[in-house]
Amino acid sequence: MLIEIGRTSLNIAFVMAIYVAVASLVSVIRKDMRFVVSARRGIYSICLLAIVSTGILLHAFLTDNFKLKYVAGYSEKDLNIHYKIAALWGGNDGSLLFWVFGLALFTAIMAFTSRKDKDHTFIPYTYIVLMLVLLFFLTLTSFVTNPFDLVPAGLAPRDGRGLNPMLQTPGMIFHPPALLWGYVGFTIPFAFAVAALISRELDSVWIKKTRRWTVFSWVLLSIGNIMGAEWAYDELGWGGFWAWDPVENASFIPWLTATAYLHSVMIQERRNMLKIWNMSLIVITFALTIFGTFLVRSGVLQSVHDFGVSEMGPYFIIFMALTSIIAFGLIIYRYDDLKNDNSQIESMLSREATFLLNNLVLLALAFATLWGTMFPLISEVFTGNKITVGAPFFHQVNTPLFMILLLITGICPLIGWRRASPENLKRNFILPGSLLLLTAILLLISGMRHLYAILSFSFSTFVLVTIFMEYYRGIRARGRLKQEGPLKALAMLFLKNKRRYGGYFIHIGIVLVFIGATGSSVFVKEEVKNLAIGESMKVGDYTLKYEAIRTKEKPNYEAVLAFLSVYKDGKKVDLIAPEKRYYNKFPEEPTSEVALGRTLKEDLFVILASFERTGEITVKAIINPLINWMWIGAVLAILGGFYVILPDGSKKRVAP
Amino acid sequence: MKMNIMGVIFLCLTLGSGFTPSTTYAAHPLQNDIEEAMICLCGCGQTIKSCPHQNCGYAIPARARIDKYLNEGKNKAEILDIFVDQYGEEALATPKKEGFNLLGYIMPFAVLAFAGALIMIIIRKWTNKGLRDEEDTLVMSKKDFGSDIDKQIEKELEEMD
Secondary structure: OOOHHHHHHHHHHHHHHHHHHHHHHHHHHHHOOHHHHHHHHHHHHHHHHHHHHHHHHHHEEEEEEOOOOOHHHOOOOOOHHHHHHHHHHOOHHHHHHHHHHHHHHHHHHHHHHOOOOEEEEHHHHHHHHHHHHHHHHHHHHHHHHHOOEEEOOOOOOOOOOOOHHOOOOOOHHHHHHHHHHHHOOOOOHHHHHHHHHOOOOOOOHHHHHHHHHHHHHHHHHHHHHHHHHHHHHHHHHOOOOOOOHHHHHHOOOOHHHHHHHHHHHHHHHHHHHOOHHHHHHHHHHOOOOOOOHHHHHHOOOOOOOHHHHOOOOHHHHHHHHHHHHHHHHHHOOOOOOOOOOOOOOOOOOOHHHHHHHHHOOOOOOOHHHHHHHHHHHHHHHHHHOOOOOOOOHHHHHHHHHHHHHHHHHHHHHHOOOOOOOHHHHHHHHHHHHHHHHHHHHHHHHOOOOOOOHHHHHHHHHHHHHHHHHHHHHHHHHHHHHHHHHHHHHHHHHHOOHHHHHHHHHHHHHHHHHHHHHHHHHHEEEEEEEEEEHHHHOEOOEEEEEEEEEEEEEEOEEEEEEEEEEEEEEEEEEEEOOOOEEEEEEEEEEEEEEEEEEOOEEEEEEEEEEOOOOOOOOOEEEEEOOHHHHHHHHHHHHHHHHHHHHOOOOOOOOOOO | HHHHHHHHHHHHHHOOOOOOOOOOOOOOOOHHHHHHEEOOOOOOOOOOOOOOOOOOHHHHHHHHHEEEEEHHHOOOOHOOOOOOOOHHHHEEOOOOOOOOOHHHHHHHHHHHHHHHHHHHHHHHHHHHHHHHHHHHHHHHHHHHHHHHHHHHHHHHHHOOH
């Protein structure tokens, strides 16, 4: 009965989405707001239906209802309850339903928050675009890959096949939903952009109305990416956090274009420029979210994330092509209206120009990543040769671009809007520029010879100094004008100009990510050794002594643990236990549970590579310097992002 | 349950799978370098060094072969060639910098350079247009307001001094 309700809810939602689209269209044709009100109510009901169907599928997981093909395929009785929840998005059918749920929810929130907005004709068009996107996903979940499909009568298994062991990790509870909803979130600004194009309301209103949605989606995508990196670090057991795998790249590319968009919209809001550019960027970002989904589900490229592969690829590629053609067609159609009339960049030495440069490098990074990801296919088409493009390629191509991006992040705040004078530039650059050079010299003197490491640390210093100078100037100005003490002035800066100073806070986080990534990529130390009980090995400043081997039993897996004492400077500092897990349903896919000794200076990363009946083990021990600064930086950037979208508390506030 | 795990261990040992520890290769300075230069062909898409599969049927024997070749005195290029001869260029983590593959390396920077040049031209065009507009505005203001206004402005400026 419940399953039928879940299935029917999806079908009704499909019909309702058609109704909302039609009602919105009628409201535009007849200029009758009553249809908009009706369409809005339809959107609320779709949201309710999506909640019902998702809730029913979740209930099926929690109650081990293996009559459902999807539940039988991705869960088992002994699965931990939080992984039963995570199994909801662990496979193709459920993740698409989760997408529908997210899009229906976001659309309902958007409709609710814009319910009093009667001044803008683009709202009904926004509903139409959102409903067309929703219809695509509802078509897939209702008719192509329905999560409520049943196993043939009488053939329901007593237990399910279980969740892929690699997905049975805490990170998987948050990583996929954050990514999926990050993707979903960009549908809202995309819909507003297309609606603005159709309705010809091409000023910056649509950008201002979607600002929070854009930042929110960017934050979700950031959480998704960083949790993916954390998952790779903890779960895959090779010691790194980013392998430039096609599926990782699929979520990183839209993040890059979204970051470019977040910066360039500031120019449109401030100077009424770059309308075509911003329209194009949001269309590209939306298209890339669909392309990312295509990459994950098509299996056209080899990936460690092959658990997402399905037959859905062609649907996504066709949908992406159609939406892109229509959106870019509209941009071309409205070219004369979008074309910049009065405003222009007045000087190369202006913040507008550096923002453009920042956009250029971000897009170059997005292109380079996309190009590298697709190059094996391109090469095979043109030469017939099968080649592979792995992580070393991306290190060679992307690292110089990352360095330029980091440098621009520092340069941007030092250059004023419109036109900077040489005196102004000299005054602003002298301190951070000197400290950049000093850092580079000190690193060289200390013996560092790795070019990119020197550049990364020096540029990071430069960016941090420029940001602190910005805070200092703001505090000083408030102190002078408002007679506020430094702490109060700093607090007021954050409160009064969330976007600007919250944005700098995000930049501090990003700089820390650069520092962590550089340290853990360049200065990593690794040792692999066979050990008998009582034997030791050295890695960096640590000595690991193999003490014992034990087994552990859990309801759905068994584990072998090797206990190792950790000594530093002759003192025992820890007892760690890397383990190898054998899941009952996947005995041929053992997973490594890494033992981590975390400090701000470095991680001691220990993997139990293998063991013998004699008790002899092979241990891989890695020192990852500075890596925790990367996680700290990511958390700061995410917190900064959330801070930027907090309500202002004052309706009179003018956009910065 | 303990019997089960011992059963698994026994099975794996008897089948000669990846449980047998046979990987203390990093001692040779080139081992890591070569493992990083080769892609694992098990489908994980990562290098031989980073393959996450514990029982990988490709990465584990490949590491052993690299170790063997290094002990035989072969250099990096010779070892990579052996694998390329056997598996094709697909075995390398990065395409060789020759022929069509060069496009892979050059294209991102070419696009960056092209787009950068384009943006420079556009900005220059805008800045020139801005300067011309400023000049036009000055000419217009003189023409429109005539000498009376000029005199008045000059007078006011003198008074300000």
